[in-house]
Amino acid sequence: MLFRNQLVGLFATPAMQTWATVFVAIVVQAMPFLVVGVVISALIAVYVPQSFFDRVLPKNPALAVPVAGMGGVALPGCECSSVPIAGALVRRGVTPGAAFAFLLSAPAINPIVLVATAVAFPGNPEMVLARFVASALAAIAMGWLWLWLGRSEWIKLPARPDMSGMSKPAALATTARHDFIHAGGFLVVGGITAAVLKVWVPAHWLTVLAENPIVAVLALAMLAVVLSICSEADAFVAASLTQFSLSARLTFLVVGPMIDLKLFAMQLGTFGKSFALRFAPVTLIASIGASVLVGWVLL
């Protein structure tokens, strides 16, 4: 009771209440997607044999990357689902380059996100096409880059509990719990950070940054990273950033689903430190590059 009173006292100021509301909102909004992600990931682990992926993905890894990247169209969710699913794919023997192309493309190019983008930019339908092309381009480029330079020893998947001798439903529940515990804690880290920045970064800083076209692109890329907004909502936020050029806003939409603080924290928990510290900065560069290129051609 004493603890509760202290806690409530700490959160009595308006700023702390705004922070707490934003923090709870991020976690609650992500929860259905995270749960769907860990359940699909557990279903893959328990029920889908490795031979399935051998059949549907081309043998040649260089071809498997674009196929898996476009496979992201089929996952109607956001980035909280794709991290555990990509982890399950790597465990199931899918070539990591293809699993990463899926990880990066799925949150950005699925139908729900594209429809949200169309609704948010009613006067600029070319934004939908630009988002699809730039996201797919960056995801496939990252997959190929991994085939070229990636090293499997960077990936350190947390050891899953031994499931030999368990019934399939029990194995399913145990695997889902394991993935939820690993990704969920990091979701909270991302939510805390994003809420701090949302509440305490002054809005008028953005107006100043919008004036120079190059600074504007980089500023919105960084904003996408720190805000960690769900990919189903980011188009509406981008639409409201009216001070910025369409190309800068495209960068916001391409970078956010591929790399942000929440995703980085979840990748840290799912694939390990050596992986996340290398993968995240390169993803940021690739996604900015793809947006600038596509923005220049299409917008």
Next chain:
Amino acid sequence: MNRETQSLLLLLVGGAVLRISLTDVYLRYVKEGLRPFLIVSAGMLLVIGAITLWREIAERMRTADTTHGHSGPWVAWLLVLPVFAIFLIAPPSLGSDAAARAGTSVPVPENTDYPPLPPGDPAPLTVLDYATRAVFEGDASLRGRTVQLSGFTSPREGGGVRLNRIILSCCAADGRPVKVTMVGELSRELPADTWVEVQGRYDPRVDSDPANGEKIPYLRVSSLREIDKPTNPYEE
């Protein structure tokens, strides 16, 4: 963190999400459409937590195994934070503090042909609809009409009171304020975060929002009454 604790954490998180989604509390954080998914995902967490907890306990009773691995990462403990926040703090919906931190958000309309105001005197409008019409077309559709808006109050920099509503696309993390400055005898010094329903007419003056330089239109208030906070405190 041992495995029983992991299962308990799933039960706690599932319980917290279920608790807010069975009442209207979830509307402070996310949109109405997410509710069925919240209930289903909370139910799945509860089932997964219960199955695994039951198995761990059965196993422990059978083998008296005390070397159960500490297999969960430390960071998983942070999952208690949203649970504490929901059960102990129950953060309120975004209000005047959030409105003051962000610039008013009146997106440029795709075409400038506004439909006429809804019939009725006063005509009911959302704060966003009023602000968009007033900023982009002046009094073209508002001339001679009394409108009725509802929202919460906040102090205007340099004196006076504003009427605000937060627009949500997805969750409170993307909440953006829409602001209208109220003038007239009735918009006296109301404390911040008072929910009011006001009737009034277009006023040609505008403020410039210090946060982003966007225009904040005025409303000349003719009547004002305090109301309870609506079930859904946000506009879409």
